[in-house]
Amino acid sequence: QQPVQSPQAVILREGEDAVINCSSSKALYSVHWYRQKHGEAPVFLMILLKGGEQKGHDKISASFNEKKQQSSLYLTASQLSYSGTYFCGTEMNTDKLIFGTGTRLQVFP
C-alpha cells in the first residue's frame, strides 16, 4: 500500500521547475509532503485534505486530485536549498502515516 512517487530522481539547475507525483491505488484521507536532507529528520511542507485542493506557499505548491488518489508537488524557480529527498505521506483513515517511495532532487548552480 506504499504510495509510488515519480520520478525517482531529478536533477535541476537553479531557477528550473520540477513536478513530483505521488500515486495510490486507493483513495486517501490526506496527503502530506515532506523534504528530508541527508541524515536529518523530514521537514513538513504541507498537507492536503480535500479532493481538488490546491495550496502552496512561496514557490512550492501542491495539488490533490478529485479522486484523492494522486497528488503532485510543484517546485518553481528552484533554489539550491530545495535539494533533498521529497516524500509524500499518506493516510487512509487509519491514523497511520505511510510514506511514498521518495524522489531525490538535486539542484545545481
Add this chain to the structure above:
Amino acid sequence: GAVVSQHPSWVICKSGTSVKIECRSLDFQATTMFWYRQFPKQSLMLMATSNEGSKATYEQGVEKDKFLINHASLTLSTLTVTSAHPEDSSFYICSALRGPMVTEAFFGQGTRLTVV
C-alpha cells in the same frame, strides 16, 4: 512548531546487546507516536504505532519481541532494539501527533544505530 526530541542521535553497540531510543514531545501531549526505520537511500518504513497506555501496534513483518515499544506517558515513547545484530543498523525516527487526527506529524531528529 511543536518540538519532538529523540535521544540518542547516534549509537554504536556490539552485536547481541540491547539499545534503547527515547522519543519525547517537549511542548505538547502526544497520544500517538510512530516509529519508522530508514535504510540508506530508501523511504521511511513504518514499524509500529505507539499509543499511550496501551500495547503498540506493529506493522506486518516487524518483530514485536525484538523491537520493544513502551509509551508510558503522554510525552515519552521508547523503542528498545533487543539483541541487536548488524542487519538492525539503520536510521530510526520517531514522530508524534498532537491530536487524534493526522494533521502535521512532528519528527524527532532520528537515531543512527550501528551494530558491530
